[in-house]
Amino acid sequence: MKTSVFRWIKRLAIVLLLVVASIGGVRIHDAQRKPPLGLWHTYVPAEMHARALDQATWDDYVAHENRLFDEVRKNVSDKLVPGDRVAANRYFTGSPVFPGHLKTDWNRSYTLAPEGTPRGVAVMIHGLTDSPYSLRHIAARYQHDGFFVVSIRLPGHGTVPASLTDVTAKDWEAATRLAVREARRRVPAPAPLHIVxxxxGGALALEYSLEALRDPRLARADRLILISPMIGITQFARFAGLAALPAILPAFEKAAWLDVIPEFNPFKYNSFPVNGARQSWRVTQDVQREIAQANRRGQLASLPPVLTFQSVIDFTVITSxxxxxxxxxxxxxGSELVLFDINHTTQLSPLMRASIRDALRRLTPAPPLHYRFTVLTNASSTSSHVVEESMAPNSTVTTIKPTGLDYPADIYSLSHVALPFPETDPLYGRTPDPNDDVGIQLGAQSIRGETGGLVVGAGMFxxxxxxxxxxxxxxxxxQLAGVTP
Known part of the structure; x- marks a missing residue:
């Protein structure tokens, strides 16, 4: 009997080894097909980590950040080989997308002060592979509305993609605490504190607010505004670290990267290391655990009201x-969820998956709810006009209001990355502001040609x-800032 059990264990072990070897072989083969790594993939700046961040002031962090950018220029930009000195490389000082030559380098942390005495303070927390650029328009809105604004560059971001190989979720959480400390130093309570x-960054903002429920040393927000928040992502991210195992061997260092793409965006990484996905998954696990624990302790009643903007269709996060x-x-x-529906009048409707056309119905929870549920959608199946359909808490009645907006005929849905950017955004907008040059107009591109002719996938455009x-x-x-439009 024991011999039989041992034989089956041995067979199972062999099968598992073969499976692991096969996966490893496929991963190595896939990694080796990637383009060669550049200096921005191998030079790792010395970021501040969680323990230091919890002891640092805003001025300490900004001073260290300035040193990081100086070191990146010295160890990357100044050492580029001739083949990397091209216009499409943000690290080439002669490139039109080199951030250091632009009017504002939005990769860096910044503050905005309103005219007169601030009415409140708002903290901006950007997303993964992103930079403070992504929330610049909302930050400017808060400034216009009389709020002081603190917008932090999270560790691992804004410099080189390799920096994301040496960062943890705890570092991002500590940086969020630092930004809120600075916000309250600049504008003390009882002036309202909003975290965007x-x-x-949406997960980090929520995680901070949940942590503040049990730690009296942390300032509590009065409002949370979440945009495409990463509350849940696919299980692949959980095991992404395994994909990087071949990178232990120098010959397979590209296995540490999920994507190796030319860096032509001045304010967002195109390349993506495995560790970035792994740490992002840890953030979602932290926040889901905090929600469950706060619910069991009966503390969610003390959480500030949450306003969330989310596309029904989102390739990055799980909307449900x-x-x-x-x-x-x-x-x-007083919480509210705002969903942006698909365009039900688009001529592309026959090309859309049935699951996409039916997404809103599947996502809509059964009323009554404890929060306001709002959907921006077509007024009818033949109209491009967009209306706001809203159901108040504890109600089963939907009210419909016109928005004065139309769904563009050539757009079938919003996306994860679109929500914080207006049409006039100089980098991502369709009609870029001519007075705000950032070196490249990605959103205004209408590129056509044969498949495989670009250095990036067509999906990027x-x-x-x-x-x-x-x-x-x-x-x-x-409205949240207390200003009547």
């Missing part, structure tokens, strides 16, 4: 997780990068 989080893991747990305290309903978002921000 985009994508991964926002509803099931967060909003289903919230008490009746077809994915919507601006929000046709941004004016609605701006109005809602004004």
């Amino acid at each position: 989080g985009y994508s991964n 997780a926002i509803i099931d893991s967060l909003y289903a747990q919230l008490p009746d305290k 077809t994915r919507l990068s601006w929000n046709p309903f941004y004016p609605y978002v701006a109005v809602r921000i004004d």
